[in-house]
Amino acid sequence: AQRVTQPEKLLSVFKGAPVELKCNYSYSGSPELFWYVQYSRQRLQLLLRHISRESIKGFTADLNKGETSFHLKKPFAQEEDSAMYYCALNFPGGTSYGKLTFGQGTILTVHP
Amino acid sequence: NAGVMQNPRHLVRRRGQEARLRCSPMKGHSHVYWYRQLPEEGLKFMVYLQKENIIDESGMPKERFSAEFPKEGPSILRIQQVVRGDSAAYFCASSPTGLGSNEQFFGPGTRLTVL
Numbered sequence: 696a697q698r699v700t701q702p703e704k705l706l707s708v709f710k711g712a713p714v715e716l717k718c719n720y721s722y723s724g725s726p727e728l729f730w731y732v733q734y735s736r737q738r739l740q741l742l743l744r745h746i747s748r749e750s751i752k753g754f755t756a757d758l759n760k761g762e763t764s765f766h767l768k769k770p771f772a773q774e775e776d777s778a779m780y781y782c783a784l785n786f787p788g789g790t791s792y793g794k795l796t797f798g799q800g801t802i803l804t805v806h807p
Numbered sequence: 808n809a810g811v812m813q814n815p816r817h818l819v820r821r822r823g824q825e826a827r828l829r830c831s832p833m834k835g836h837s838h839v840y841w842y843r844q845l846p847e848e849g850l851k852f853m854v855y856l857q858k859e860n861i862i863d864e865s866g867m868p869k870e871r872f873s874a875e876f877p878k879e880g881p882s883i884l885r886i887q888q889v890v891r892g893d894s895a896a897y898f899c900a901s902s903p904t905g906l907g908s909n910e911q912f913f914g915p916g917t918r919l920t921v922l
Contacts, residue, residue: 701849738810738914738916739913740912740913741910781849781850793838793840794840794855794866795840795842795850795852797842797850797851798849
């Protein structure tokens with residue numbers, strides 16, 4: 696069965712420092728991977744998806760099929776990046792298409 | 808577009824009562840997903856519905872839980888005879904199609920507390 700692991704429940708960095716939120720997955724095929732973010736008192740929203748190869752709010756994520764990872768990175772963290780981050784996976788095909796499997800989430804705190 | 812609406816935002820029930828959670832998808836979206844988040848855990852898929860059809864209910868507990876998405880009106884997640892273990896946040900998401908690459912738009916969630 697597919698699984699998503701975010702090994703860090705809490706991550707603290709100082710403003711301006713690089714940040715990397717780890718995400719590993721288990722799936723034998725070609726998954727579709729996403730990062731969702733939940734800011735304080737807001738609803739969960741999409742941050743980026745690997746197929747778009749885009750950078751949103753300075754964040755990037757590269758799919759590494761060899762290591763089955765999809766780590767989220769930002770070179771210079773800002774205080775407004777403090778939030779809960781979820782890595783999510785979807786595997787194409789079958790009736791489960793569209794269903795997301797989420798990691799447990801990482802709470803990022805950026806200190807001034 | 809008001810986004811995905813869920814109500815109530817908070818629901819308190821005593822053991823044995825029924826809980827009804829409602830989700831109105833974004834305008835133009837006909838695909839609805841329900842997820843449950845237990846304390847200290849991530850979101851877990853429960854059920855995927857299109858209008859009048861259940862597409863995938865592999866994440867639904869076998870008993871007491873049911874879901875529907877009628878032709879008119881919101882999607883309903885119904886929990887009969889609630890137990891303390893049902894206390895959780897229930898999130899609804901919608902998308903315009905069932906393609907996995909599509910963004911899912913989430914509602915604010917309903918926090919169910921079972922006394």
